[in-house]
Amino acid sequence: MSIGIVGLGAHLPDRVVTNAEVAAWADTTEEWIHTVTGIEERRYAADDEATSDLAVAAARAALGSGPVAPPAAILLATSTPDQPQPATASVVQRALGFAGVPSFDLNAVCSGFLYAVVVAEALLRTGPGGTALVVGADKYSTIMNRRDRRTVSLFGDAAGAVVLGEVPAGYGIQASHLLTDGHHAELIEVRAGGTRLPAGDPDDHLFRMNGFVVREYVLRTLPKAVHAVLDASGVRLDEVDRFVFHQANARLVETCAEELGVPPAKVPLTAPLLGNTAAASIPVTLAAAHRERPLRRGERIVLAAVGGGMSTGAVLLTWY
Incomplete structure (x- = not known):
């Protein structure tokens, strides 16, 4: 199935x-x-x-x-x-x-x-x-x-x-890879509003991120996740038609593609006009790529993201 x-x-x-x-x-x-x-x-x-x-x-x-x-x-x-x-x-x-x-x-x-x-x-x-x-x-x-x-x-x-x-x-999902590294949980957080800190300074209810360290973590981790799903399915990097990465920001997506050796034409971007849309980022970018150039049956697509936690995910699928 x-x-x-x-x-x-x-x-x-x-x-x-x-x-x-x-x-x-x-x-x-x-x-x-x-x-x-x-x-x-x-x-x-x-x-x-x-x-x-x-x-x-x-x-x-x-x-x-x-x-x-x-x-x-x-x-x-x-x-x-x-x-x-x-x-x-x-x-x-x-x-x-x-x-x-x-x-x-x-x-x-x-x-x-x-x-x-x-x-x-x-x-x-x-x-x-x-x-x-x-x-x-x-x-x-x-x-x-x-x-x-x-x-x-x-x-x-x-x-x-x-x-x-x-x-x-x-067709469909060929392989997946999930990883959470709680040792770095403090890199991205909203401190207040839960049971550890129900109330407090108003700024504790707002989003915080150690941007420089997160960037370095993404550049180390996302390529490994991409290779993990490719290795699990026996697919080569050059056999993938599109790479839909979490749109943390346009510069980071471009750098990740460069680190992997993926041509920019295979990496759709929504960050320039939409920014980082968090959990919506992957499906929004996939839908935008499909509107711009409809996905063809048999195309191989890698979806990959790194988020707070630090949580990493990658999925390889064959479009139907």
């Missing part, structure tokens, strides 16, 4: 936030943002839009416009849930009208979507069949420190979704 992507969709908020706006918030310059990150603009959701609203829109795009049988499961990858309880996936389930379908959140920060894909594949292999809806959605604009140019320049809001289902043998 092979499991692959049989539906794909994304949703972007309407509001465009320019580098000029960010520069004014963070007392920096548009030139600095462009030079360091390669990002020109990003999208912010409206104040009355929650993560679940983004997720529902992306899910509907992936499911299509016609009648759809309920999926066997709904998995939502997010690190910015609507609220601590209940799981935001339950809100998404209600909005989609899929009563009774098991639905849950998964938080592996920017790698969350790939973790959710691997879990969903396992559920479909061991369960009653059917499909699984996997959504990556985040609203990072709510946790940005607008005085910190190193982070506020990077992040935007978005959601992306895929429907996983059975595909013919030889």
Whole structure:
């Protein structure tokens, strides 16, 4: 039994936030943002839009416009849930009208979507069949420190979704690789809001990242994850048609491709216009690549991400 992507969709908020706006918030310059990150603009959701609203829109795009049988499961990858309880996936389930379908959140920060894909594949292999809806959605604009140019320049809001289902043998997910290195958990964090620090300084409720160390960690770890899934499936690097990397920032994606020896033409970029959309990054970029140049049956695609935790994920699939 092979499991692959049989539906794909994304949703972007309407509001465009320019580098000029960010520069004014963070007392920096548009030139600095462009030079360091390669990002020109990003999208912010409206104040009355929650993560679940983004997720529902992306899910509907992936499911299509016609009648759809309920999926066997709904998995939502997010690190910015609507609220601590209940799981935001339950809100998404209600909005989609899929009563009774098991639905849950998964938080592996920017790698969350790939973790959710691997879990969903396992559920479909061991369960009653059917499909699984996997959504990556985040609203990072709510946790940005607008005085910190190193982070506020990077992040935007978005959601992306895929429907996983059975595909013919030889297609779909060929290999996966997941790794978490908790020794570096403090590199990316929101300190307050949980049981360790329920309240505190307002800045403790905002996103923090040790950018330089994270960059070095990504450059060490992401290429290893890519080679791990290729080695597991016996596929050579030059046999892969596209590499969809987490869009941490345009410069880092470009450097990762260079380190791997992958031609830029094989590496789609959404970071310049969308920034880092966290768990939404991989499905949003895959959907954008498909719109720009439709994926062909038989194309080999590597999806890879590094996120807080530190969590790393990679998946090799053959498009059907």
